[in-house]
Amino acid sequence: MSAITTATTERDVKRRRLAAVREDAGADALVLSSHEALSWYLGGIRTHVSFAGPPVLAVRVAEGGDTLFVSANEADRLIAEELAPADATRVVRVPWFESVVAHARAGAPGGASEARGELVVGEAEVGAHLRAARAALVPEEVDRYRTLGREVAEVLTDVAAELSPLIPERAAAAGLAAGLVARGIDPLVVLVAGEGRLAHRHPLPTESPLGARAMLVVCGRRRGLIANATRWVGAAGGDDARILEVEAAFFAATRPGAHLDGVFAAGCRGYADAGFDPDEWERHHQGGPTGYAGRDPRATAGTRDLVRSPHAFAWNPSAPGAKVEDTVVVTDAGVEVLTVDPRWPTTTVGGIARPVARPFF
Numbered sequence: 001m002s003a004i005t006t007a008t009t010e011r012d013v014k015r016r017r018l019a020a021v022r023e024d025a026g027a028d029a030l031v032l033s034s035h036e037a038l039s040w041y042l043g044g045i046r047t048h049v050s051f052a053g054p055p056v057l058a059v060r061v062a063e064g065g066d067t068l069f070v071s072a073n074e075a076d077r078l079i080a081e082e083l084a085p086a087d088a089t090r091v092v093r094v095p096w097f098e099s100v101v102a103h104a105r106a107g108a109p110g111g112a113s114e115a116r117g118e119l120v121v122g123e124a125e126v127g128a129h130l131r132a133a134r135a136a137l138v139p140e141e142v143d144r145y146r147t148l149g150r151e152v153a154e155v156l157t158d159v160a161a162e163l164s165p166l167i168p169e170r171a172a173a174a175g176l177a178a179g180l181v182a183r184g185i186d187p188l189v190v191l192v193a194g195e196g197r198l199a200h201r202h203p204l205p206t207e208s209p210l211g212a213r214a215m216l217v218v219c220g221r222r223r224g225l226i227a228n229a230t231r232w233v234g235a236a237g238g239d240d241a242r243i244l245e246v247e248a249a250f251f252a253a254t255r256p257g258a259h260l261d262g263v264f265a266a267g268c269r270g271y272a273d274a275g276f277d278p279d280e281w282e283r284h285h286q287g288g289p290t291g292y293a294g295r296d297p298r299a300t301a302g303t304r305d306l307v308r309s310p311h312a313f314a315w316n317p318s319a320p321g322a323k324v325e326d327t328v329v330v331t332d333a334g335v336e337v338l339t340v341d342p343r344w345p346t347t348t349v350g351g352i353a354r355p356v357a358r359p360f361f
Contacts, residue, residue, distance in 0.1 A: 009138075009140075010043065010138050010140045010141070011041075011043065011084075013138050014040070014041055014133070014138075015061075017133040018030060018041070018061050018133060019063075020133075021126050021129045021130060021133055022061065022062075022063075022121075024126075024129060025119075025121050025125065025126050025129070026119060027119045027120060027121040028062060028063075028118040028119050028120065029060050029061065029062040029107065029118060029119075029120045029121075030060075030061045030062075030120075030121055030122075030126065031058055031059070031060055031061075031101060031104045031105050031120060031121070031122045031123070032058060032059040032061060032123065033054075033055065033058045033100075033101045033104070033122060033123055034055065034123055035047050035048060035055055035224075035292070035293075036134070036224070036291075036292035036293040036296065037123060037130055037134070037292075038055055038057065038058075038059060039223075039224030039292050040134050040224060040291075040292045041059065041061075042059070042082075042083070042084070042087060043084060043223075044144070044222075044223025044224040044225065045078070045082040045083060045223075045224070046082055046186075049074070051186070051188060055100075056070065056071045056074040056078070056100070057069060057070040057071065057074070057078065057100055058100040058101045058103070058104035059104065060104040060105075060107060060120075065090065066087070066090055067090050067092060067104070067107075068083070068087055068090050068091045068092065069092050069094050069100045069101075069103045069104045070091050070092070070093060070094060070100065071093075071094055071096050071100055072093040072094060072095055072096055073096045075091055075093050078091075079091060101122070105120050105122065107120070128305065131289075131296055131297060131305060132305065132306070132308075134291055134292055134296065135289065135291070135296075135305070135306075135308040135311050136308035136309060136310065136311060137291070137310045137311070137312060137329070141225065142310055142329060144222075144223055144225060145225050145227070145312060145327075145329065145338055146338055148185070148220070148222050148223075148225055148227045148338070149227045149229075149327050149337075149338025149339040149340065150338070150339075150340060150341065151183050151185065152180070152185065152218060152220045152227040152229055152327075152339050153229060153339045153340050153341035153344065154341045154343075155176060155179035155180055155183065155185075155218070155220075156176070156216060156218065156229060156231045156341070156344070157341045157343045157344050157358075158179055159172065159175040159176050159179055159216070160216065160231060160233045160344075160358050161361070162175065163210060163214070163233055163360060164210070164360055165195075165209060165210050165211050165212055165234065165360060166209050166210070167209065167210050168205075168206075168207045168208065168209055168210075169192040169193070169194050169197075169203075169205035169206050169207070169208050169209075169210065169214070170192075170205045170206065170207055172192045172205065172210065172214070172216065173190045173191075173192045173205040176190050176192075176216065176218055177190050180218065180220045183222075184222055185220040185221065185222045185227075186220065186221040186222065187218065187219075187220055188219045188220065188221050188226065188294065189217065189218060189219035189228075189294070190205070190217070190218055191203050191204060191205065191215070191216075191217035191218075192205040192210075192214065192215065192216055192217070193214060193215045194208045194209055194210040194211045194214045195209075195210065195211025195212050195213050195214065195234075196208055196211060198213065198215065198320070198321040199320050199321065201283075201284045201318050201323065203215070203217075210233070210234065211234070212234050212235045213232065213233070213234040213235045213236075213237060213321075213357070214232070214233050214234055215230065215231075215232055215323060216230070216231045216232075216233065217229070217230045217231075217323075217325070219294055224292045225291060225292060225312075226290055226291065226292065226293065226294055226327075227327045227338065227339050228287075228290060228294065228314040228316070228325055228326075228327050228339070229325055229326050229327060229339040230316065230323050230324060230325035230326075231344070231355055231358065232355075232356070232357040232358070233357065233358050233359075233360060234357060234358075234359065234360050235357065235359075236356065236357045237321050237322050237357065238321075238322075239276075239319050239320075239321060239322035240322055240356060240357060241347075242274040242275055242276065242319075242322070243274070243317055243318065243319055243322040243323065243324050244324055244347070244349045244354050245270060245273070245274040245349065246267065246270040246271055246273075246274050246276070246317040247267075247270075247315055247317050247324045247349070247354070248270070248349050248350040248352075249266060249267050249269065249270025249273065249274075250263065250266070250267030250270065250286070250287075250315040250317065251315070251328075251335050251350060251352065252266070252350065253266035253267060254307055254313055254315075254330050254335070255307060255330070255332075256307050256308060256309035256311065256330065256331065256332055257306065257307065258306070258307045259304050259305070259306060259307075260288065260289070260299050260303040260304065260305045260306070260307065261299075261300070261301055261302060261303050261304055263299065263307065264286065264288075264299040264300060264301060264303065265301065267281075267286060267315065267317065268281040268286065270317070271317070271319075276319055280319055281317075283318075284316075284318050285298050285299075285316075286299055286315060286316065286317055287299065287313070287314050287315040287316040287317075287325065288303070288313065288314070288315070289305065289307075289311060289312065289313055290312045290313060290314040290327060291312045294314075295314070307330060309330065309331045309332055310329045310330065310331045311329070311330045311331075312327060312328070312329050312330075312338075313327075313328050313329075313330055314326065314327045314328070324354065324355070326338070326339045326340075326354075326355070327339045335352060337352065337353070340353075344358060345357075345358055
């Protein structure tokens, strides 16, 4: 019995969305080859062996049905533990030394697609359309995301409760990674900055002690969905309140129907409104939509994607020694924070409970 099954309604919605992508491109078949697209379409299966490696399968989506081209040395495990029963019957085994993507584009040995004159497109040709297809979460995804977000937040609280100024950054990182893995969550990113390294916005952990104030950052993935969160422990920072004001500007602008470039501009204006250097946003990325990729995509002034409903976001405004980040779902009703643990201290900004530094005990 497969460990993961995909609700018929969820898969049907996604199949219809991909049919529209394929039709808009005038293509006979679409090949999915990225972790985010594969996991989204196949119900959250684990498509990796190494986090740094490519997926071990590719999916050819066509009017006649889906075909899964799977690296032969991974096929038995995926069939037994990951794939839905219907997908397991459509597996084509590919020798480990050959490309699953090339086989998916060919459709069969000998390049049958080319011989038949079929147009086959990959993700590079329809990237923006695929992002749009993933953007609006189905109800089952929102439910899974709520559970994931709560558990990621609980891990942060559990680890923070055991920290003290003398503990090394790497020890804190080890606790975070262990807590995530114990819950079946892949630790894609684990960052820790102690008092002496707060100027670094992506602080890979070192042996430095946490000191009086420290930052903890995690990005955890389960069933394809990624929850991103940042927490502070120890003393409060002088810019903590102001960075929450910047985040509130991003939240206020993130509404269904808005274009991402406009949301990004409104959030970046929040820096000056909160008393920061108006160009502070240029010193680090600000986050953006999330879901099956850490940022899907990372927002910039040139990103025209539409905000959908419900749509997952993880904005992360920052300044030297200050940062805030949580994973939220945006709907017509407003912003729902997913990475929430009621044990963590909060303040209310713009009507939303936001985390503050948790003192060492």
